[in-house]
Amino acid sequence: MYRTAQAALFCLCFVSVLSAQDKTSIEESRGIRSVSPQLLKYAASAQERNAIKLKPADATTILALSVFDAITLTGALQPGQGLTLPSIQDWTGTDHIAVAIQCPQASSVQNLQIGVQWIVPVSIATLYTLTDVILGSNFPLSNQGGAVVPTYGNQLQLILFNAGSTPISCSQVTIAAKVH
Numbered sequence: 001m002y003r004t005a006q007a008a009l010f011c012l013c014f015v016s017v018l019s020a021q022d023k024t025s026i027e028e029s030r031g032i033r034s035v036s037p038q039l040l041k042y043a044a045s046a047q048e049r050n051a052i053k054l055k056p057a058d059a060t061t062i063l064a065l066s067v068f069d070a071i072t073l074t075g076a077l078q079p080g081q082g083l084t085l086p087s088i089q090d091w092t093g094t095d096h097i098a099v100a101i102q103c104p105q106a107s108s109v110q111n112l113q114i115g116v117q118w119i120v121p122v123s124i125a126t127l128y129t130l131t132d133v134i135l136g137s138n139f140p141l142s143n144q145g146g147a148v149v150p151t152y153g154n155q156l157q158l159i160l161f162n163a164g165s166t167p168i169s170c171s172q173v174t175i176a177a178k179v180h
Contacts, residue, residue, distance in 0.1 A: 038080060038163065066179035067091060069156075076167035077112075077160055085173060087156040094177035099134060099158065100146030103170035107143050111164025112136035118153030128157050151177065 069089045077083055091097065099116065103109055113135055117128035132149040139145025156175065162168050 038161065067094060067097075067175075067177045069175045071173045073170050073172065076169045077162045078167050079162050079165050082159050082161040085158040085160065087158070087175060089156070089175075090154050091151055091156055091177060092154040093179035094151045095180060096148050096150055097156070097175055097177040098146060098148045100174045100176075101136075101144060101160075101170055102172050102174075103143045103168065105143050107169045108166075109136035109139060109145065109168060109170070110142060111162060111166075112168055112170075113161045113163050114147075115159035115161065116149050117157045117159065118151070119155045119157075120153040121155060128155075129153075130159075146174075 067089050069087045071085050073083075097116075099114060101109060101112070101114065113133055115130050116132040116134065117130050119126070119128045129152070131152050134147040134149070136145065138147070158173065158175070160170075160173070
């Protein structure tokens with residue numbers, strides 16, 4: 001009985017240590033400590049943000065995915081500038097989305113931060129909530145990359161924010177998910 005209690009206590013302590021380490025490594029891998037305060041301020045502001053001309057991309061040929069949205073970008077995102085990209089899709093029934101960005105080879109996304117905002121349109125919740133931040137510095141390639149993040153609502157909006165000192169030019173942002 002004494003050995004059983006000792007083994008249970010050891011397992012509990014070991015799991016607690018692993019959980020604390022996992023939480024720290026998850027926070028570090030998601031870049032939680034590296035988020036620009038300017039992105040948070042920008043996400044909370046209500047100013048007009050569509051300084052770059054947007055045009056919807058043709059997504060009718062993508063049949064294998066349940067929900068798909070692609071936005072073609074023209075122009076450059078200047079240092080300290082943000083751009084809000086509202087999605088036209090209904091993300092109901094998805095539990096995760098994949099967000100990807102592609103830029104010309106000469107452009108670097110190392111200083112790009114992508115804010116993911118969700119809303120459930122009900123009378124008590126009328127504002128988007130910033131739930132995740134994808135850091136370009138975590139991408140394996142300097143000009144493109146992406147991440148998978150959880151779904152927290154049915155309406156999505158992305159914020160592209162240039163936290164660097166040089167302009168960033170990108171050609172397309174893609175969002176995809178499977179409805180369960």
